[in-house]
Amino acid sequence: MISRCFFRYLKQTSLADYVAFRSFSRSQQTPAAVTSSFIDSLRTAVGDNNVSTSDAIREQHGHDESHHEVYKPDVVVFAESVEQVSKVAKLCNEKKVPLIPFGSGTGLEGGVNALSGGVTLDVTKMNQIVEVNAEDFDCTVQPGVMRIALNSYLRDTGLWFPIDPGADASICGMCATSASGTNAVRYGTMRENVLNLQVVLPDGRVIHTAGKGKRCRKTSAGYNLTNLFVGSEGTLGIITQATIKLYGLPEKTIAAVCHFKTVQEAVDTVVQIMQSGITMAKLEFLDDKAIEAFNKFSKYNMPVAQSLFLEFHGPALGLEDQFNTVKDLIELNGGLGLQMATDEDERKRLWKARHEMLWACTALIPGSKPYSTDICVPISHLPEVIIKTKQWIDEAKVLAPVLGHVGDGNFHVILPMTLDTGQNEIMKALALQIALLAMDLNGTCTGEHGIGMGKCHLLEKEIGPVGIQVLKDVKKCFDPNGIMNPGKIIS
Ligand SMILES: Cc1cc2c(cc1C)N(C[C@H](O)[C@H](O)[C@H](O)COP(=O)(O)OP(=O)(O)OC[C@H]1O[C@@H](n3cnc4c(N)ncnc43)[C@H](O)[C@@H]1O)c1[nH]c(=O)[nH]c(=O)c1N2
Ligand SMILES: CCCCCCC(=O)C(=O)O
Numbered sequence: 001m002i003s004r005c006f007f008r009y010l011k012q013t014s015l016a017d018y019v020a021f022r023s024f025s026r027s028q029q030t031p032a033a034v035t036s037s038f039i040d041s042l043r044t045a046v047g048d049n050n051v052s053t054s055d056a057i058r059e060q061h062g063h064d065e066s067h068h069e070v071y072k073p074d075v076v077v078f079a080e081s082v083e084q085v086s087k088v089a090k091l092c093n094e095k096k097v098p099l100i101p102f103g104s105g106t107g108l109e110g111g112v113n114a115l116s117g118g119v120t121l122d123v124t125k126m127n128q129i130v131e132v133n134a135e136d137f138d139c140t141v142q143p144g145v146m147r148i149a150l151n152s153y154l155r156d157t158g159l160w161f162p163i164d165p166g167a168d169a170s171i172c173g174m175c176a177t178s179a180s181g182t183n184a185v186r187y188g189t190m191r192e193n194v195l196n197l198q199v200v201l202p203d204g205r206v207i208h209t210a211g212k213g214k215r216c217r218k219t220s221a222g223y224n225l226t227n228l229f230v231g232s233e234g235t236l237g238i239i240t241q242a243t244i245k246l247y248g249l250p251e252k253t254i255a256a257v258c259h260f261k262t263v264q265e266a267v268d269t270v271v272q273i274m275q276s277g278i279t280m281a282k283l284e285f286l287d288d289k290a291i292e293a294f295n296k297f298s299k300y301n302m303p304v305a306q307s308l309f310l311e312f313h314g315p316a317l318g319l320e321d322q323f324n325t326v327k328d329l330i331e332l333n334g335g336l337g338l339q340m341a342t343d344e345d346e347r348k349r350l351w352k353a354r355h356e357m358l359w360a361c362t363a364l365i366p367g368s369k370p371y372s373t374d375i376c377v378p379i380s381h382l383p384e385v386i387i388k389t390k391q392w393i394d395e396a397k398v399l400a401p402v403l404g405h406v407g408d409g410n411f412h413v414i415l416p417m418t419l420d421t422g423q424n425e426i427m428k429a430l431a432l433q434i435a436l437l438a439m440d441l442n443g444t445c446t447g448e449h450g451i452g453m454g455k456c457h458l459l460e461k462e463i464g465p466v467g468i469q470v471l472k473d474v475k476k477c478f479d480p481n482g483i484m485n486p487g488k489i490i491s
């Protein structure tokens with residue numbers, strides 16, 4: 001039974017939102033015209049070995065890591081070059097067949113699920129690092145280059161690409177979702193780190209969003225096409241190359257963990273650290289439930305309490321001063337157990353465990369699939385939003401750990417979805433309620449996972465009917481036949 005209190009906020013804001021959410025249904029797309037002669041033309045374009053209609057391959061490409069229902073494409077194509085991507089796009093456009101770009105399938109909003117069937121275009125075979133300009137701190141990669149492989153390749157140069165969503169995602173998939181993660185508080189998100197993109201448009205034309213070969217740090221040359229494609233989730237074109245910023249590996253790194261008796265103390269500390277102007281590299285909150293999952297899954301023995309995980313990057317000189325300033329703030333707010341950790345192996349183990357929190361939380365209920373909230377609010381509203389969220393979780397009597405990138409005002413509630421539909425309805429209502437609160441407090445329903453198939457109804461609420469109409473106009477301009485990843489972002 002859901003408590004009346006649980007729905008109080010929902011009722012205060014708008015019951016209509018909840019009804020709209022419950023009855024939200026994706027507008028049915030025209031079924032794909034994938035005939036055998038169409039598949040033959042794909043084989044001619046990319047070679048027999050690069051076209052698969054096997055059920056297992058279609059299943060594998062019909063979902064990401066989220067709980068969303070699987071939607072298999074009719075056919076999966078593996079591209080090996082920009083020319084092949086262009087030919088496939090042209091063929092799909094001519095026959096009005098849906099075309100869904102696929103990076104590595106680690107998304108969390110059903111971005112790759114083929115809602116209307118069609119062709120899924122897997123770009124993992126295009127995995128070359130095109131160039132590294134160490135002296136300019138940038139590099140250019142093909143769409144199948146993965147984040148961890150890029151950083152291994154860069155290691156000897158003393159450079160790295162710090163944006164880290166935890167999962168080993170493709171760099172171009174990260175561009176497509178505007179990913180971020182634990183290091184964004186210092187290094188920004190994909191939006192701040194992409195200098196140029198090569199994109200194949202649905203009609204097969206190839207563009208460079210900042211101009212061919214351009215990789216300058218600043219430009220005021222016209223509309224920002226690059227950032228139109230960052231976060232476009234495969235709905236405007238296929239990203240076939242990305243030029244991104246690199247950074248020097250930090251000379252010194254300090255990690256630390258501390259815990260608090262109350263959520264208020266922990267989150268007040270976060271706000272004060274951010275307002276003090278200290279540049280944190282990571283500033284993560286894990287609530288008591290998250291710590292329980294963390295201990296169990298990764299074999300730690302941390303106090304089960306509201307916790308902060310922190311990391312500092314910088315020159316050896318002065319970094320300990322920053323640590324000590326933060327230490328003072330933590331202690332002033334009642335924080336306990338803070339210790340400096342500089343041992344590299346222990347640090348790696350800690351962050352690996354943090355990145356596995358999705359699996360740690362879902363393991364709390366075996367067989368469950370994760371449903372995620374991803375709100376982001378201005379930092380001053382963070383204490384209010386986290387405290388209300390935790391109160392609602394308690395009232396709803398669901399097991400839902402809270403964790404996230406609080407230095408950015410961004411956090412997740414991990415809602416393990418099971419076969420118990422009653423319980424799932426409660427989870428979805430809770431997720432909606434949290435998103436509505438964030439939006440009321442000048443925040444967004446998604447800081448980093450994107451809209452995908454799961455949050456279209458929230459985007460409508462977030463940017464309003466005129467905003468949505470403008471997005472639809474933009475979509476029409478790039479993709480007049482509506483073939484690119486239909487049903488995503490705007491339904
Ligand atoms: C355990 C765990 C933990 C996290 C996350 C995942 C998992 C499994 N994520 C989410 C995820 O890693 C993130 O969304 C990636 O950016 C997705 O990259 P993929 O290559 O897997 O794209 P994937 O293949 O999943 O595609 C995602 C979307 O991008 C589109 N796309 C992919 N490649 C494209 C291309 N070349 N051109 C055009 N469109 C393309 C797809 O069509 C789809 O809409 C995350 N994220 C985050 O920001 N912060 C975090 O903290 C985490 N944490
Ligand atoms: C489905 C749960 C998503 C939250 C976990 C992934 C994530 O973004 C993280 O920070 O961890």
Ligand SMILES: [Mn+2]
Nearest residue numbers: 181404412448
């Ligand atoms: Mn995250």
